[in-house]
Amino acid sequence: MDVSHLLDELNDAQREAVTAEDGHVLVLAGAGSGKTRVLVHRIAWLIQVHHLSPMSLLAVTFTNKAAGEMRSRVGQLLGLRPDGLWIGTFHGICHRILRMHSKEAGLPETFQILDSEDQYRLIRRVIRDMELDEGEYPARQMQGLINYHKDEGRRPENIEAFDNPHALTQVDIYRNYEDYCRRSGLVDFAELLLRTLELLRDNDARRKQYQDRFGHVLIDEFQDTNKLQYALVRLIAGQRARLFVVGDDDQSIYGWRGARVENVSDFARDFDPAMIRLEQNYRSTATILEAANRVISHNDERMGKNLWTEGQQGEPIRVFSAFSAEEEAEFVVARIRDWLEAGGAATEAAVLYRSNAQSRLFEHQLLAEGIPYRVYGGQRFFERAEIKDAMSYLRLVHNGDDDPAFERVVNVPARGIGERTVAGIREQARSDGQSLFAAARQMVTAGALSARAGNAVGQFLDLIDRLDERTREAGLGEMMAAVVETADLATWYRKREAPDRAETREENLTELIRAAETFAQPLEDEQAGLSPLASFLAQAALEAGEHQGEKWQDCVQLMTLHSAKGLEFPLVFMAGMEEGLFPHQKSTEEPGRLSEERRLCYVGMTRAMQRLYLTYAESRQLYGRTGTTYPSRFLSELPEELTEMVRPRIQHATGGGFGPRSGDAGAGLGFDLGSTVSHERFGIGTVVNVEGSGDNARVQINFEQAGPKWLVLSYANLERLD
Structure with missing residues (x-):
């Protein structure tokens, strides 16, 4: 059999990984080194050369988009229908x-699957039902804590509270939340993994079934796995399966959500795999790669890689020092304007930052310049309020015990059912151990509600019954259209919102009907016996949990550094390269955080294909205060021969060579750059810029208390202190 087409387009290291003989394999895949290509070709190699059944392979990645791409490319490479392949996310595989x-x-x-927002609403409801102080037990904090315990494999009964009253109450919240989910037939994202782990751990027959089935298990982005996911991998693999793990310890940036970079080294220790390094980069210039290599080399306990390219050396990395965050935004947008005027596309430019709050100034400047932009990672389609409203109706028709769905739409559109009525239904449900829907029907039948409330609740129950009857034999598109029409959601939005916003919501509901009409049920859901409706609801919930954004139009991309992972752009700006911002001030307080911040810097730099700017401001408002800032330590880790200062400034004491440098811009005006001066109103400050001459001369001063100010010298009445 001619299998040359599987190897022709691979480099030597990729070919070694794809054709590795029997045994465990760890592929350390650097940024832009073609890891997806390796995974796809490895699957094809095992099927075509080793004659393995496609159903005996399990491939796991981290986003539905990546799983879909992998499935499609395997299908194209082998000329087979990829639907039945076990390729998916951890959550998708566990759901299956x-x-x-x-x-x-x-x-x-x-x-049914609870997405993150629905989980939050349910936890908030539990806290209120327990009559706890929401200030002392914030729902968001409790959501994070519950998910953390699940990711660690802990149920409420396994948590040591050490007789601490606060911790004991937190455990009670977790326990009551679990009871609520059990009663309503709901499963959150973390529960999908934990419940699967418990099933395989405690059920010998099921564990043996999957260990016998999967002879080869392939895992992508292994550095992003958490403790629970690693335990699942070990459980499914057992003693027989061969593990093919692809990861990069230098790109582990999700420790804050449970990812363990240690899983890569633990895998090397636990399984003694063959180790193959993919170091040839197909994305960035040699200059960018050499600089990124130098920065990441300051991290200890790396497994070690050195990215290189056969491509061009490329332009130097440009470092820009701005007086203020406003000037930083002006500079970045001016360079984007230059890019566009030279024929570049807006979508080829990306502005990356450490904190979401940094986007505001860039948005303001881009708007002023009339340059289209998009804040990447915004609200996804299935997370929008009108979509969740319509889907909640559908969920309630599918499963009357779905309490979060009941609570969301019982008074949407408004039908006179107040919080007091809902609280009474909730109390009845809790007392009888039944769902809100069942309790509401019981109370209406028994006349336990006031005449007005009973009539309103009865109308809502009748509406759900009508929907149930109307959609019983309908297709998905018809079901969705029936929900939107019967619930009269579009009219509700038109009555309560501005015309443009109501129109947008109506357009989204139309798109939802179209999505239902065109929904293709995955073969695995069909094989699992799911109805098209159940499958549609599950896939929508899984998609709402994605961290990756959607395809964009032709506009400048604004995003956090965390959101940028996996993406690439010809022109990249990394803004806010300042101590306390990036690296974040908390990184010095917790072990391992500074190393993760440096990995985040490495990820950001390796998003750039052709041109990379690193910018910082000498003053910025942070945490409600404007103050002097200092260049990020990551700038001092760059090789000087690979960088170019766009505009020299005064040297900060701790600038490490990348702060502003002294100059003669103030010559003849009596105020040198760096002079310390006093102003009657603003106090003491430092001269950071001087422009103009004679009566038009003005200076920019960074005042210790008032921040940066431009002052006309002939009126400022400044006193020089040095």
């Missing part, structure tokens, strides 16, 4: 297993 064994996993067949 739980659907097939829901009873053994202790779940109802109709269990």
Whole structure:
């Protein structure tokens, strides 16, 4: 059999990884080194050369988009239909297993997935039902804590509270939340993983079934796995399966959400794999790669890689020192304007920053310049309020025990059902151990509500019954259209919102109907016995949990450094390269955080293909205060021969060569750059810029208390102190 087409387009290291003989393999894949190509070709190699059944392979990645791309490319390479392949995210694979064994996993067949926002709302409801102080037990904080315990494999009964009253109450919240989910047949994202782990751990027959089935397990982005995911991998692999793990310890940047960079070194220790390094980069210039290599080399305990390219050396990395955050934004947008005027596309330019709050000034400047932009990672389609409203109706038709869906739409559109009525229904449900829907029907039948409330609740229950009857034999598109029409959602939005916003919501509802009409049920869901409706609801919830953004139009991309992972752009600006901002001030307070911040810098730099700017401001308002800032230590780790200062300034004491340098801009005006001066109103400050001459001369002074100010010398009445 001619398999040359599987190897022709691979470099030597990629070919070594794809054709590795039996045994465990760890592929350390540097940024832009073609790891997806290696994974796809490895799957094809095992199927075509080793004659393995496609159903005996399990491939896991971190986003539905990546899984879909991998599935499609394998199908194209082998000329087979990829639907049945076990390629998916950890959450998607676990969902598939739980659907097939829901009873053994202790779940109802109709269990539904809670997305992050619905989980938050439910936890908030639990806290209120317990009559706790929401200031002392914030729902967002409790959501993070519950997910953390689940990621660590801990149920409420496994948590040591050490007789601490606060910790004991937190455990009670977790326990009550679990009871609520169990009663309503709901599963959150972390539960998908934990419930699957428990099923395989505690059920010998199921564990053996999957260990016998999967002879090869391939995992992408291994540096992003958490403790629970690593335990799942070990459990599924057992003693027989061969693991093919692809990861990069230098790109582990999600420690704050449970990812363990140690999993890469633990895998090397636990499985003694063959180690293959992919170091040839197909994305960036040699200059960018050499600089990124130098920065990341300051991290200890790396497994070690050195990115290189056969491509061009490229332009130097440009470092720009701005007087203020406003001037930083002006500079960046001016360079983007230059790029566009030279024929570049807006979508080829990206501005990366450490904190979401930094986007405001760039948005303001881009608007002023009339340059289209998009804040990447904004609200996804299935997270929008009108979409969640319509989907909640559909969820309630599918499963009457879905309490979060009931609470969301019981008074949407407004039908006179107040919070007091809902609280009464909730109390009845809790007392009888039943769902809100069942309790509401019981109270209406028994006349336990006031005449007005009983009539309103009864109308809502009738509406759900009508929807149930109307959609029983309907296709998905018809179901969705029936929900939107019967609930009269579009009219509701038109009555309560501005015309343009209501129109947008109506357009989104139309798009939702179209999405339902064109929904292609995955083969695995069909094989698991899911109805098209159950499959649609599950896929929508899984998609709402994605961290990756959607495809963009032709506009400048604004995003956090964390959001940029996996992306690439010809022109990249990394803004706010200042101590306390990047690296973040908290990074010096917790072990390992500074190393992760440096990895984040490395990830940001390696997003750039052709041109990279690193910018910082000498003063910035941070945490409500304007103050002097200092260049990031990461700038001092750059090789000087690979960088170019765009505009020299005064040297900061701790600038490491990349602060502003002294000059003669103030010659003849009596105020040199760096002079310390006093102003009657603003106090003491430092001269950081001088422009003009004679009566038009003015200076910019960075005042210790008032921040940066431009003053006309002939009126300022400044006193020089040095």
